[in-house]
Each structure stands twice: as C-alpha cells, then as structure tokens.
Amino acid sequence: MSEKTTTTTKKRGKQVLKAYIQRKDGKIKLHLKTSKDIEEFFKGGTKAIAPNFKAPDGTDIFYYKGNVQKREKVKEMLRNGILSGLSDDAMEGYHFSGSINLAIFRLVGVSKGITIDVRDSNLTFSELEDDIKVLGQIAKAIWQEFIKPIRIDIIVKKI
Helix, strand or coil, X not given: CXXXXXXXXXXXXXXXXXXXXXXXXXXXXXXXXXXXXXXHHHCCCCEEEEEEEECCCCCXXXXXXXXXXXXXXXXXXXXXXXXXXXXXXXXXXXXXXCEEEHHHHHECCCCCCEEEEECCCCCXXXXXXXXXXXXXXXXXXXXXXXXXXXXXXXXXXXC
C-alpha cells in the first residue's frame, strides 16, 4: 500500500517549492524541489556528506555548510513565526528532536529535485501531511523574507 501527499508553494506565480512525501511498504521517501533562488540562498562554504541523508539507492547526499549567521537568522525568523522547534543540523536526519530538520534546504541539487529516504518510518500519515505543509510554509517564508526582490526608495529634501 502506498500513501502520498503533495504540496506546491508558489509566490507571485513563481514555484518556490514542490514536494511530496510517500510511504510505501513501511519506507518513507521525501522528494523536494526548490526554486533555484532557495538553493542559491543557502549555497556557500564547502560541501560535505550529510551522513543521515541518503538517496533511495543508498548513495551519499551532499549539503552546503553555508553561512552560519544566515542560517541562524532563518531559524530565528521561523521560530518567531511558523515553528517553535527546529533543527538545522546536516549531521542528523530528516526528523531531529521531534522537528523538521532545515538542513534539507541546504542539500546540493535541491533545485533540480532530490529524493531522500526518511529514516524515521514510525511517522503517521497525518504527521507526514503536517510535515509537507510546514515545508511549504518554510519555503514561502524564506523566499518572502530573504529572497523576494524589493525596492526601497528614499528621498532626502534639503530644509
């Protein structure tokens, strides 16, 4: 039996995230595809193997170590708005201390689409559905707060 839930998050007509999570034969797979903007936002630093993220064929998946200050700002923004508990440790798996691990947004190739095995196969279908919705909220918030093009004009007049 296979259960699958999908989310697509768009901002101003632009797809920011397409994701689905599927449980089949007791195994859970997460497919995640972000906009190029999100991968570029987290890109930086050296690449390293994420030991607890594996492709379905068992091959290693790499992540960007990135800018620690930028990652902390993202976590702070999300904690204040969307989520109370987050992890951002690429050395841990998809679920860490009962929360979604933000490191999945730092996986190399995420803008082309990436599939990972979720090691915690004890998650209920409703928990998986909640996860996929939260992933959409996270992607939308990151794009809105850190990537969205903006223009701020200031006019200074002589008195």
